Amino acid sequence: MTTAPPRPPGVGTGVADEFFDALTRADEQHALDVAGGLVAAGTPVADVLLDLVGPAQQRVGLLWQRGEWSVAQEHAATCINERVVAAVGGLARGSGERGHIVLGCLDGEWHSLPARIVGEVLRQHGWRVTFLGASVPTAHLVSYLHEQGPDVVAVSCALPVHLPGAHRTIAAAQRTGTPVLAGGPGFGADGRWARLLGVDAYAATATEAVGLLDSGRWADVPGGAGHAAVPESGGAEYCGLRARRSALVRDAVDALGGASPLAGGGGTLDGDAYDDTGQLVDFLAAAVYLQDRDLFLDHVRWLGLVLAARGVPTTGVRTTLDSLDAGLHDFPFAQGCIADARTVLAAEVSR
Amino acid sequence: MTRHGVNADADRSTTAPPRASARPAGPEHRPATEPPTVEAHLLEGSRTGVIACDERRVVRSANAAALRLLPGLAVGEVLPAGPAGLPSSADGETVELEVGGRSLAARRQDLPHGWSGWHVEDVTEPRSRTDNLLAERARSRFLAEASNRLKLSLHPGRTARAAAQLAARLADAAIVVLPVAAGTVQWFRCGTDEAGSGRLPARELPEPVAAALDGRTVPPAPLLPAELGGEPWAPQAPTAGALVTALPGNGKPAGALVLLRHGDRPDDAGPDAALVHEFAQHAGIALAAAALYAQQARTAGVLKRSLMEPRLPEVEGVTLGAAYRPAEEGLLIGGDFYDVHPCRPDDPNGTMLLLGDVCGKGVDAAVSTGQLRQSVRALRRVEPDPVRLLELLDATMLEAVPEDADPRFATLVLGTVRPLPGGGLRLVLAGGGHPAPMVVRRDGVEVVEIGGTLVGGMRRARFRSRTVDLAPGEACVLYTDGVTEARGGFDGAQLFGEERLAETLRGCHVLPAPGIAERVVQHADRWLASGNHDDIAVLVVQAPLPVGPAAGRRHLHAVTAAEPTTTGAEEEPA
Numbered sequence: 054m055t056t057a058p059p060r061p062p063g064v065g066t067g068v069a070d071e072f073f074d075a076l077t078r079a080d081e082q083h084a085l086d087v088a089g090g091l092v093a094a095g096t097p098v099a100d101v102l103l104d105l106v107g108p109a110q111q112r113v114g115l116l117w118q119r120g121e122w123s124v125a126q127e128h129a130a131t132c133i134n135e136r137v138v139a140a141v142g143g144l145a146r147g148s149g150e151r152g153h154i155v156l157g158c159l160d161g162e163w164h165s166l167p168a169r170i171v172g173e174v175l176r177q178h179g180w181r182v183t184f185l186g187a188s189v190p191t192a193h194l195v196s197y198l199h200e201q202g203p204d205v206v207a208v209s210c211a212l213p214v215h216l217p218g219a220h221r222t223i224a225a226a227q228r229t230g231t232p233v234l235a236g237g238p239g240f241g242a243d244g245r246w247a248r249l250l251g252v253d254a255y256a257a258t259a260t261e262a263v264g265l266l267d268s269g270r271w272a273d274v275p276g277g278a279g280h281a282a283v284p285e286s287g288g289a290e291y292c293g294l295r296a297r298r299s300a301l302v303r304d305a306v307d308a309l310g311g312a313s314p315l316a317g318g319g320g321t322l323d324g325d326a327y328d329d330t331g332q333l334v335d336f337l338a339a340a341v342y343l344q345d346r347d348l349f350l351d352h353v354r355w356l357g358l359v360l361a362a363r364g365v366p367t368t369g370v371r372t373t374l375d376s377l378d379a380g381l382h383d384f385p386f387a388q389g390c391i392a393d394a395r396t397v398l399a400a401e402v403s404r
Numbered sequence: 405m406t407r408h409g410v411n412a413d414a415d416r417s418t419t420a421p422p423r424a425s426a427r428p429a430g431p432e433h434r435p436a437t438e439p440p441t442v443e444a445h446l447l448e449g450s451r452t453g454v455i456a457c458d459e460r461r462v463v464r465s466a467n468a469a470a471l472r473l474l475p476g477l478a479v480g481e482v483l484p485a486g487p488a489g490l491p492s493s494a495d496g497e498t499v500e501l502e503v504g505g506r507s508l509a510a511r512r513q514d515l516p517h518g519w520s521g522w523h524v525e526d527v528t529e530p531r532s533r534t535d536n537l538l539a540e541r542a543r544s545r546f547l548a549e550a551s552n553r554l555k556l557s558l559h560p561g562r563t564a565r566a567a568a569q570l571a572a573r574l575a576d577a578a579i580v581v582l583p584v585a586a587g588t589v590q591w592f593r594c595g596t597d598e599a600g601s602g603r604l605p606a607r608e609l610p611e612p613v614a615a616a617l618d619g620r621t622v623p624p625a626p627l628l629p630a631e632l633g634g635e636p637w638a639p640q641a642p643t644a645g646a647l648v649t650a651l652p653g654n655g656k657p658a659g660a661l662v663l664l665r666h667g668d669r670p671d672d673a674g675p676d677a678a679l680v681h682e683f684a685q686h687a688g689i690a691l692a693a694a695a696l697y698a699q700q701a702r703t704a705g706v707l708k709r710s711l712m713e714p715r716l717p718e719v720e721g722v723t724l725g726a727a728y729r730p731a732e733e734g735l736l737i738g739g740d741f742y743d744v745h746p747c748r749p750d751d752p753n754g755t756m757l758l759l760g761d762v763c764g765k766g767v768d769a770a771v772s773t774g775q776l777r778q779s780v781r782a783l784r785r786v787e788p789d790p791v792r793l794l795e796l797l798d799a800t801m802l803e804a805v806p807e808d809a810d811p812r813f814a815t816l817v818l819g820t821v822r823p824l825p826g827g828g829l830r831l832v833l834a835g836g837g838h839p840a841p842m843v844v845r846r847d848g849v850e851v852v853e854i855g856g857t858l859v860g861g862m863r864r865a866r867f868r869s870r871t872v873d874l875a876p877g878e879a880c881v882l883y884t885d886g887v888t889e890a891r892g893g894f895d896g897a898q899l900f901g902e903e904r905l906a907e908t909l910r911g912c913h914v915l916p917a918p919g920i921a922e923r924v925v926q927h928a929d930r931w932l933a934s935g936n937h938d939d940i941a942v943l944v945v946q947a948p949l950p951v952g953p954a955a956g957r958r959h960l961h962a963v964t965a966a967e968p969t970t971t972g973a974e975e976e977p978a
Contacts (some may be wrong), residue, residue, distance in 0.1 A: 199558035
């Protein structure tokens with residue numbers, strides 16, 4: 054009779070709850086102990102990252118969205134998670150023999166944890182991974198690609214507002230002859246915006262990225278720059294909108310008497326009035342760039358949820374939309390977006 | 405083109421075929437004795453071969469052109485079939501055939517009584533004109549594509565791989581060999597469904613390849629199969645032959661290209677020599693540019709490494725965090741700097757911190773920061789007091805200025821960190837004209853005005869110091885003016901300013917020091933409208949919360965985990 058080798062423990066609910074509890078209390082050492090304990094007991098590093106750290110981070114985001122956690126709490130938990138990824142990743146090193154991947158977040162993109170997790174998972178699968186960090190400037194990325202000549206460059210984008218900038222980075226990377234793999238929810242739920250921007254490959258999850266890279270289908274891409282479905286300039290309406298950005302933001306802030314569109318009620322979401330208004334304009338610009346109203350509507354819908362969770366009325370957002378509408382009377386696509394956004398907000402209010 | 409006289413042709417062919425009598429005459433067969441009609445003369449003069457056969461495929465009539473184009477043809481004999489003859493085909497159908505090195509197009513025509521006619525044209529010249537045109541077009545397309553792809557990368561490996569992929573279309577497989585470096589060569593191979601790369605000792609190179617790499621043979625030279633054994637020359641299919649070409653570079657070849665033909669097509673003429681030559685020029689220029697760039701980047705990398713911001717050391721009882729964003733982002737170095745010199749366990753002077761900004765940006769400023777950091781590292785051995793150390797540094801910098809140059813002054817904060825007996829940290833900060841540090845307390849943010857004048861800018865400079873105590877969890881944030889002077893807002897001209905920075909830091913005592921540093925850079929970066937900014941550096945010192953019993957640990961504390969792995973090209977502080 055043979056005895057099966059002891060199965061390494063998976064990431065059960067008990068462990069996940071203990072880990073999340075440590076994040077809630079900002080107890081970094083305990084979080085490290087829980088994750089490190091799993092690895093010591095034989096759970097593969099990739100499983101710990103994908104089944105423990107990843108879902109915990111999603112819970113953190115959800116708690117902030119619902120207004121149950123403050124920004125500072127969310128930041129503290131995210132910092133601990135980043136430490137856990139680095140520490141757990143350091144416990145087992147891959148061979149690095151499969152090839153070299155350079156990984157980074159797009160310029161302006163500061164959500165680096167998902168990219169960090171993907172990087173560690175790829176490392177575990179035998180790739181040599183260079184992680185360039187959050188918000189990598191395009192010039193930095195391009196000089197790095199020329200110097201190192203990696204097999205593939207992977208870019209991560211969490212928010213679609215960065216897509217116009219992402220396009221410039223992707224095209225610049227492709228012009229070095231390096232195939233670009235895109236990932237992250239910023240490229241749309243099904244990666245449709247990644248394809249519009251002409252990336253060489255798109256992976257929705259870390260596991261998908263591993264499979265795609267192993268298949269070698271990325272290897273023979275002859276510099277895909279110029280395969281994008283949208284022009285790198287973004288077209289006339291986008292350019293016009295960018296040129297008018299300052300005036301649009303100033304007029305909208307004036308219309309709200311200097312307040313943020315996200316202020317009001319007893320909420321805590323209002324940041325800088327110009328910052329918050331500017332971001333709304335930037336989402337609108339990104340929707341115009343990709344000629345996809347849903348990009349703007351998804352953001353407005355999400356804002357509605359976040360504001361409702363904090364008891365903040367959407368009047369500020371609606372006033373801002375009115376002001377943008379007036380300032381963009383000769384921008385047909387943007388007008389369509391704004392009209393739809395009003396409907397979306399009205400539906401949220403009536404619910 | 406030869407013109408045939410009607411009469412000469414007429415005399416030679418149509419009349420009185422001597423063997424025509426061997427077959428029964430058809431109804432329309434004209435007796436040989438009759439004089440030729442005008443139509444017959446015209447037919448003889450035509451450049452199109454015209455043949456008439458009876459129902460048994462016996463040639464009954466053929467004009468001069470037909471006899472010339474089809475040498476096996478004879479009136480009175482069966483129409484030849486096979487490769488050099490006319491196949492059976494339907495009425496009106498045109499068949500193409502190669503006879504005696506010429507391209508012919510033959511169209512069949514049904515005649516009465518089961519007879520058939522053939523109209524044969526010589527299409528050799530138009531055909532070859534078209535073929536040449538198409539080939540020329542394909543060549544231009546190939547070279548245009550090659551030029552586009554070869555100029556993409558500045559990395560020698562990637563460029564060599566692209567060259568091998570392109571050259572594989574000129575043969576069954578292609579190998580690009582880069583010049584010898586340290587006794588080995590790097591090769592990149594690409595075939596129909598295979599690709600690979602590797603290294604090889606230079607002494608194992610076949611002599612013609614070594615000669616091409618040395619620049620001893622310039623024109624394409626053939627390689628014998630016997631010279632090509634094993635990786636990377638003949639890993640799978642047997643090689644019938646190969647051609648080696650030097651890829652011309654700056655002065656000496658930038659590489660060698662080997663084009664391989666497989667054994668199953670021994671009679672193939674091989675790649676077009678002119679095209680190979682042209683391609684070799686393109687590939688050579690691209691490889692030479694990439695090699696030059698790599699060399700420059702390597703040199704710059706070595707110099708840069710000593711100027712790049714240090715990886716933070718681990719200091720017992722202190723949590724540290726830092727963030728850095730140089731203005732010239734492709735460069736990774738700039739005029740802002742920070743340093744942490746941990747103290748030895750027996751050193752009462754404490755850990756030394758340094759953060760500052762040398763006037764200017766880019767490489768020039770970075771070189772100055774390197775000198776300044778090195779001075780502080782040396783001076784702290786003899787002078788532990790921050791204010792007196794600043795005075796020494798000031799004098800050192802002024803002395804180092806050449807007669808004919810402006811002083812390269814700096815603003816900086818220099819301080820010591822010592823643990824307090826009851827937990828927490830005591831910081832003594834000395835300043836020289838630098839933005840005031842901020843202290844993140846549990847109940848708000850405090851600005852620490854230090855004052856002082858620029859360092860290294862003028863004689864009789866005055867420096868002062870302030871003492872700051874941090875309770876466990878509290879943090880002191882040092883930053884450069886790249887943060888507070890970031891321009892953004894609705895018109896891109898508003899300064900980020902101290903007030904916004906203080907607002908950003910409020911409540912951040914719950915974050916670990918690296919989180920605070922990243923938050924500052926993130927907010928300043930978001931504020932920037934244009935993307936152009938000055939160098940930005942942030943250094944955060946935090947007093948760790950005490951480590952309690954496992955069950956009651958409800959706090960952040962000193963980090964012992966590995967630092968996140970980043971680019972790796974960082975200097976380990978001594």
